[in-house]
Amino acid sequence: MSALEFAQWQVMYELEGFNPESRRLQHATLLAATMQGASTRKDRKPWSAAHFLGPDPWAPPSSQSSASRGPSVVDQVKAMNARRRGRH
Numbered sequence: 001m002s003a004l005e006f007a008q009w010q011v012m013y014e015l016e017g018f019n020p021e022s023r024r025l026q027h028a029t030l031l032a033a034t035m036q037g038a039s040t041r042k043d044r045k046p047w048s049a050a051h052f053l054g055p056d057p058w059a060p061p062s063s064q065s066s067a068s069r070g071p072s073v074v075d076q077v078k079a080m081n082a083r084r085r086g087r088h
Contacts (some may be wrong), residue, residue, distance in 0.1 A: 020058060028053035 001009075028049040035047045 021056065024053060024056065025049060 028051075031052040032047040032049045041047065
């Protein structure tokens with residue numbers, strides 16, 4: 001890389017910077033790369049950044065209804081408690 005190209009990259013990063021989404025993706029990619037050697041998945045497939053990239057906390061709320069997103073935490077706890085009571 002020439003000095004001119006390096007200077008152009010510096011200017012680009014100063015103007016554009018790293019947005020929060022790219023930082024989240026970079027972190028998830030690093031976690032996936034770290035986990036490749038440390039553990040294996042149950043299905044023996046490789047880890048990917050998608051396994052560690054949760055929902056964006058700064059994204060605007062979606063227009064989906066709560067029913068289409070799945071059960072709420074309250075519903076999940078009720079189901080777990082019902083299963084536990086059924087074992088005894």
